[in-house]
Structure formats: structure tokens, C-alpha cells
Amino acid sequence: MTDGVEYKRLAGLPGLVLGVGRFKEFSFERHYHLDYHVGLVTDGVQRQCVNGEAVLLGPGRVSLMPPGEIHDGAGESGNAYTLKTFRLSGDLLRDVAAEVTDSDHREPGLNGMMLEDRTLAAQLLQLHDAMRLSPDASALCVQSEWLSLLHCLFARSGAIKPVAIKGALSPVHWQRLKDYCLFHLAEKITLDELATLCGLGRFHFLRRFKQTIGMTPHAWLLRLRLERACSLLARGKPTIAEVAQGVGFYDQSHFNRAFRQAFGVAPSAY
Template sequence: MSDGVEYKRLAGLPGLVLGAGRFEAFRFERHYHLDYHIGLVTEGVQRQRVNADAFLLGPGRISVMPPGEVHDGAGECGSAYTLKTFRLSRDLLQRVATELTGSAREPELKSMMLEDPALAAQLLQLHEAMQLSPDASSLSVQSEWLSLLYCLFNRSGAIKPIAVNGANATLSPVHRQRLKDYCLFHLAEKITLDDLAALCGLGRFPFLRRFKQTVGMTPHAWLLRLRLEQACALLAGGKRTIAEVAQGVGFYDQSHFNKAFRQAFGVAPSAY
């Protein structure tokens, strides 16, 4: 297979560019970027030289590269490797950091190689989800994007963790009921993290933290279950086709509905 790379921009998230490539003969000569790079290798090993130090980027490791850092990259011993990258503009990083910390101060990211297989795997799953998504406004993508960037920046020491405790760490019963009523009324429609956070008068990341602390699930997992529970009620009524039920609870892809239903209840919708 020859060398090649593809880039993708997502509607709804200006300043982010996803990269996915396979390299063997191609070498990244010494260069720098004007944006922030988060790099992950899925197969093989890339050797990076940053200033006078050499690092090996392989599966389970995360490369964090701030703007202006001079570095290179090539396959270790000339071997092939696959590389996935998130490129964040300074404006995007500033917006995200403000949302995560409540402070307008730019995070102090330094070039580093993090050994964290669990976080690397989650970032790769997010990269794949973003590659498959036409935009970045889905509830699952929004939630994972903010949560994983918080974990990465906290892990790298670029930001301080936000304490979540006391009465302000949870959602009130009024907010919980408001969320449920809204989601049931709009179940057939697209529901975003912005929608849910606004119902509680919170920013997206504070809402995420409080929701998980209160409910014990992410908003996406909770909403998915609500959709599937409503699907069960509609299927039991026997008045709608499976396709009608799927669309009625917010699944526009019937195969996705069938897969989610089987994972939740152990049978296909047709057997319920």
C-alpha cells in the first residue's frame, strides 16, 4: 500500500482538522505548526525528534505538540506506520479551555509524549466517530470531545482539575424533570449537548460533570436508553412498523436502531 493521507474538517467545529495517514517512504522533515497537534499511531512506530530529544510514538502513546515546536517524524527503522491527528487552531483551543476551566487563560501545553493506553484508545474512538460524522454537533461527539480534551489537558498538567463536590455538583430534581420532559417531547428530533445544558442554565462542560455525578451515566447513554425504552412501548402497542418506531424515537438509520436494540435487550426489535 502506498503512502497517503486524508484531512477532514467538521461542520459545527471550526478550527479542527482531522488527519489520517499511512507512511513508509515519506518522511516529515524538520518543521513546525501554527496550531496544536495531538498525534496517535495505531500501527507501527513513528520516531520523532523534538529539539535534541528523540521519542517513539506507538500504540498507547499520545503526542502533544504545541505551536512553534520544531520536530520531525519518520517510521522507526524505515517501517510503515499509521498516524491519526487532531489539529486544533489556537482560537479553538482557547474556546475549549475557557469552557473547561472557566478561565480565559490559555493552557500551558508543552511538547510531550504521554503513555496512557486507555486515553489513547478513547481518543482514537473519538477520531473515528468524527471521521464518520457529517458534523460535530451530535450529543455523543460533543460530550466525548469535551470530556476527553479535559482528561488530556489535565493529564498533561496544562489545566487544573475542576473540583466537583457539594450541592453545586449535582442537578436539582427540577432540572432532571425538565430534561426528561424536553427529551420525551423532542425524542424524534436531534438533541444536542447545547440544548440540554441550556435547559439547566449551565455551560456544556459543567452540565456534563453535574449530569454524570447525578445520574451515573453520560447524557448520551441516558438519552439512548430513553429512546430504546420508548421504542419498547411503541413496539408493544403493535400499531407501527419497526421503521416507524425507529424514526419515532430518533433513529434515522434502521440498522443502527437494530444494533442498539439488540445490545440493550438481547434480541432484535422484530423479536420483542
């Protein structure tokens, strides 16, 4: 195994840096950061020393490291491990905290800690991979997961008080959303656009949409695209590639996988 680190910045999310490091020989000497770190290990174990106490970061755990916290890091017993990190600037933290709470733009009081939560760790790793591999950080699924998981992370750490958002979307707003999505089905549809249609912030819109429909906006829109694809395929005239593009899939292989997962057959067999 060769030691190495890769970093990625996302144009749609200034203040966020994603990191993937694979280490065996390399060890982190005592250091600190000016931004906030969320760390996850996918295989192996990293031993950290924080405030004179040794802690182990392995699969199923989430490391929360605030600015200024002095720590180190090395593979447990000299073994290799893979570390994935979210680096969040203070400005980004304040923006997200303001969006998922009813507070002003004060930076949340995030403390250093180790969370033992396999479900949350798996969801964060899935989001990390999606953000790192996606060319577009403003995609509906990415933005939705980003806000929801950060809200969960802040709440679990005690940095914020969870917001109780009650009530559903009004019939007017719901009809407006359906009409907009059907009209723009072949185009990219963002969380910002849908929330603006209802006059809501993105996080409040996510919660109200889920309470109204019982699905996330991304899952509902994906199903709408696939149902519309069935109607087009039944006509027998457009090609599969034309159908995929016409309902908003820019990658035909992605369309084929989604269609098979939803209906049990490939589009060509429908």
C-alpha cells in the first residue's frame, strides 16, 4: 500500500474540502486546524491522542474535531488505514447552522468528540463518495443529503437544538411543484428552485415535503421521471437514449439502472 492523500473542492459549496487519505508509514504529528473536521475511517483503525487521551477511530465511528483542538494520528499498531474527511470553514458552518435552526448566523458550539453510530457513519461515507464523484454539488440528491446529515450531526453532538418543523405543504404549493417538475422534467431541477417555489428555506422545505408526501424530493422526482419514461416507451417511437434524455437522465447507463431497480426489467423489455 502506498501512502497518499487526495483533496477535492466543490464549486457549489465554497468552504468545503473533501479528503481521502491512505496511510501506513505516514503519521500525523501533533497539530491543529483552523476549520472544522469530520473524520471517518473505512478500513483499519487510526489512533488519535486528543487532550492527553488516546481514542480509536475505526469503521462505525465519526470523529468531530473543532478548530484549535490539538491532536495527532497514526495507524493502530502500525497497520494501514483509510481516512475520509470533510473540512468545513467557519463561514460554511455558520451558513448551515442558520439554515437548519431558527438561530442567527452564530457558529455552532461544536466540541471535539467521537460518535459511535454505524448508521450515521455509513450515511456520511455515502455522501462523501457522492460529493467526491459527482461533478455537480448542487444536485438535488446531494444537497438534500448534505443538509439532512449535517442537521443530524449537529443535533447528535449537542451543538444545536433540533428544530421541530410541523405542517405540510399547502395544496397550492404542492400543485405548483408538480406543474414545475413536469414542465422542466428534461432539465436539472435543484433544491433551491423547489424551495423557492414554496417560499421556504431549503431545510424547512425538505421537512415539509417529507411530511406531505412521505418521500424525499429526490426520490419523488426520480419516480416521476421513471413513470414519464414508461409513458414514452409505451409509444414505441422514441429511442431509449431519447427517452432517457427527455426525462432528465444525462447518462443512459444511470437511466437503465434506475429503471431496472424500479420495475425489475430493462427499458428495452418494457
